[in-house]
Amino acid sequence: MKSVIITVGDELLIGQVVNTNAAFIAEKLTPAGADIIRIVTVPDDEPDIYNSLNECFKLADLIILTGGLGPTHDDVTRKAVCKYFNTEPVPSEEARQYVLRFLQQRNYPWTESADDQIMIPRGAKIIPNKHGTAPGELFETDGKCLIVLPGVPYEMESMIEDFVLPYVKTKAHGRVILQRTLRTTGIAEAMLARRLGDILELLGGEKLAFLPSPTGVRLRITVSGNERTVCEEKLQRIEERIRSRAENFIYGTEKEELEEVLGRLLRERNLKIAVAESCTGGLIANKLTNVPGSSLYFESAVVAYSNRSKTEILKVPEELIRSRGAVSSEVASRMALSVREISAADIGISTTGIAGPSGGSPPEKPVGLVWIGYSDVKGTSAVKFQFGDGRTRIKERASQAAMNIVRKKILGIE
Amino acid sequence: MKSVIITVGDELLIGQVVNTNAAFIAEKLTPAGADIIRIVTVPDDEPDIYNSLNECFKLADLIILTGGLGPTHDDVTRKAVCKYFNTEPVPSEEARQYVLRFLQQRNYPWTESADDQIMIPRGAKIIPNKHGTAPGELFETDGKCLIVLPGVPYEMESMIEDFVLPYVKTKAHGRVILQRTLRTTGIAEAMLARRLGDILELLGGEKLAFLPSPTGVRLRITVSGNERTVCEEKLQRIEERIRSRAENFIYGTEKEELEEVLGRLLRERNLKIAVAESCTGGLIANKLTNVPGSSLYFESAVVAYSNRSKTEILKVPEELIRSRGAVSSEVASRMALSVREISAADIGISTTGIAGPSGGSPPEKPVGLVWIGYSDVKGTSAVKFQFGDGRTRIKERASQAAMNIVRKKILGIE
Numbered sequence: 024m025k026s027v028i029i030t031v032g033d034e035l036l037i038g039q040v041v042n043t044n045a046a047f048i049a050e051k052l053t054p055a056g057a058d059i060i061r062i063v064t065v066p067d068d069e070p071d072i073y074n075s076l077n078e079c080f081k082l083a084d085l086i087i088l089t090g091g092l093g094p095t096h097d098d099v100t101r102k103a104v105c106k107y108f109n110t111e112p113v114p115s116e117e118a119r120q121y122v123l124r125f126l127q128q129r130n131y132p133w134t135e136s137a138d139d140q141i142m143i144p145r146g147a148k149i150i151p152n153k154h155g156t157a158p159g160e161l162f163e164t165d166g167k168c169l170i171v172l173p174g175v176p177y178e179m180e181s182m183i184e185d186f187v188l189p190y191v192k193t194k195a196h197g198r199v200i201l202q203r204t205l206r207t208t209g210i211a212e213a214m215l216a217r218r219l220g221d222i223l224e225l226l227g228g229e230k231l232a233f234l235p236s237p238t239g240v241r242l243r244i245t246v247s248g249n250e251r252t253v254c255e256e257k258l259q260r261i262e263e264r265i266r267s268r269a270e271n272f273i274y275g276t277e278k279e280e281l282e283e284v285l286g287r288l289l290r291e292r293n294l295k296i297a298v299a300e301s302c303t304g305g306l307i308a309n310k311l312t313n314v315p316g317s318s319l320y321f322e323s324a325v326v327a328y329s330n331r332s333k334t335e336i337l338k339v340p341e342e343l344i345r346s347r348g349a350v351s352s353e354v355a356s357r358m359a360l361s362v363r364e365i366s367a368a369d370i371g372i373s374t375t376g377i378a379g380p381s382g383g384s385p386p387e388k389p390v391g392l393v394w395i396g397y398s399d400v401k402g403t404s405a406v407k408f409q410f411g412d413g414r415t416r417i418k419e420r421a422s423q424a425a426m427n428i429v430r431k432k433i434l435g436i437e
Numbered sequence: 438m439k440s441v442i443i444t445v446g447d448e449l450l451i452g453q454v455v456n457t458n459a460a461f462i463a464e465k466l467t468p469a470g471a472d473i474i475r476i477v478t479v480p481d482d483e484p485d486i487y488n489s490l491n492e493c494f495k496l497a498d499l500i501i502l503t504g505g506l507g508p509t510h511d512d513v514t515r516k517a518v519c520k521y522f523n524t525e526p527v528p529s530e531e532a533r534q535y536v537l538r539f540l541q542q543r544n545y546p547w548t549e550s551a552d553d554q555i556m557i558p559r560g561a562k563i564i565p566n567k568h569g570t571a572p573g574e575l576f577e578t579d580g581k582c583l584i585v586l587p588g589v590p591y592e593m594e595s596m597i598e599d600f601v602l603p604y605v606k607t608k609a610h611g612r613v614i615l616q617r618t619l620r621t622t623g624i625a626e627a628m629l630a631r632r633l634g635d636i637l638e639l640l641g642g643e644k645l646a647f648l649p650s651p652t653g654v655r656l657r658i659t660v661s662g663n664e665r666t667v668c669e670e671k672l673q674r675i676e677e678r679i680r681s682r683a684e685n686f687i688y689g690t691e692k693e694e695l696e697e698v699l700g701r702l703l704r705e706r707n708l709k710i711a712v713a714e715s716c717t718g719g720l721i722a723n724k725l726t727n728v729p730g731s732s733l734y735f736e737s738a739v740v741a742y743s744n745r746s747k748t749e750i751l752k753v754p755e756e757l758i759r760s761r762g763a764v765s766s767e768v769a770s771r772m773a774l775s776v777r778e779i780s781a782a783d784i785g786i787s788t789t790g791i792a793g794p795s796g797g798s799p800p801e802k803p804v805g806l807v808w809i810g811y812s813d814v815k816g817t818s819a820v821k822f823q824f825g826d827g828r829t830r831i832k833e834r835a836s837q838a839a840m841n842i843v844r845k846k847i848l849g850i851e
Contacts, residue, residue: 036473038464039646039657042456045478050452059450060485062478064459071474078492202451212507213550213570232447232481233507234454235589243453298740304726305719308740312718313829315794323746325739326712326722332737332780336750366746380729391543411543413568415727416591 470609
């Protein structure tokens, strides 16, 4: 079912508010069978709303329109909708009952604005609003359908769940859309594409999106068809092919972060970790402790930013820093070993590098150079990385790389 | 200048990604004089992009189009744009230089996909991309202008700042729109509104937006008119009134984060800081070290998550933890004092609390309870906070509150 989302609101067009409503609606309705082909944002302006309805009904059978229905925003949306369907608002007894019940539950009085809220376009069905006074509206004519909802997120969200979702599922009879996201790290988008080889052959008519971020590239497979089992088999076949080519660069699926995957591994194997951070400045510890239950495996971190703290807290010999430099394989290794010993942990991980923007000395030690140290009972070592520029991006990339090293060591991957 | 933003990407239409790019662009370009009349999201599909260009140029003089410029197969923006302007991609020596420089800085080899990236539509000007291999493109014909940018946020953002913003300012002469953001922390939105009193009288016809986040409420003033000096005076008058009422809850302006303000204070007064974190898990250190030049005043942090690390690294007496509990005024104070001494810093700050979701024991120690310790040469103390729920929100709020305590101590406020 080809569908368009129209969001109404000046606040969206000046960038004051991020359009989370559109993302919410799209995320809910796509798996229910709506094929969202466009999202359009227009001002709180009657002609603009009217024109967008006109244009979008040329493209789609279903339009979900949100915003401009509340008591403060007047009724521009309702006016535009009435004009489009050549109808007029009339007082609705059904709407009156809903609004009355809402107000009574909260001990609010009936006001003039409530009188406005129960004016519903003739011919529209009412969509109840559990959390506010503006009812939603449903128009159905000539196989086209318009659903009008308020823009307040929690009002709109429960109306989507309670009413729109079942409605779309019934209408979109049969059509199945399945998705799967595989998360990779440690490989650039172009290199990953090369590894996957002939993508059209791999996909056999289905879709694959590359979604890059500083911490890695997500691969999203989308399969659609009329039969669920066929779609499921296709999806699985594509996933298997991608896994066999991207191999260990894949660390997780869907919304899973690397720190969650790593946390699970540490927990399963009953291992404790400690971190010694210089250039990442606490970001690794912060990520690890974002995971609920991380106190079971995260022991401690030392953010040794100054050389003094490296020698005093982490016992890195002054002589080593002097001869090799703070950003070196030797210091990284020593930091990882020390923090493991100090913390009586099973695994020590460390970072030392140049996050910039100043402090680099190319060509040997440019901004973005980071040494990551790793230590466990079997030994201690360090790996060199070059993470480009941008202070916070370098911190992000180095943190992700450090966690990925631990993941690979635990899994015995190289 | 009537403007439209077109964002390209299947991931937006299925709700996997929230369209923060559109909000970023709108927020930047509105005060520069662009009147954003529509935001449109279309799939990674050539005819869809082509059609949206066609439609939107009927409405607007300027289109900013992002997404679909990367090196993989689903990036079809360039084809659609070529078709629209009836041109073709040709290898660009200028683009080759940019991409080459980008790859060399990172020690990446030149690949086939780089060959693709330097194919620029004939007639387009190149917009350099500091952070990636996909250059932007600028088309100008018959008073209409199209700007094409990659969809990766940090690449797009710096191209907006460096190129698009000055470009739009030059084109949009006349109407003056001035904005000013004042950042507050430590006060809830409703309390802040109450402090500001009669807002309509305060604003005299101009606009004020309350923008709440877990770390504080931003107040954005917008003044518009035809004469710059008149607008500037109005803006200043409103700012002064707000400052006289919100007083020390305001810590900064515009995009300034508390860690930057605090960093400046520490630097000016030549003070060094050290941090002992339990429930914030490294977030304070991470925030402080996000600021370029923070190595001048940030000495070290100890993330003492386990009780063992509190006693071993921070020398908190075991007896104290046993008798008072790890989440207590006494332990917070002792952590702040210890980390200051260990690090030979001027200021020590600490957190210990319950970030949840488990581990709370109401009513005395519910999730969200956090003690923040502060220590300097004049003395050591701790303050109790209750930060509600949500693990990462509690970490955010506690980190912000801790930094705000240091700011107020340095400024002698309270």
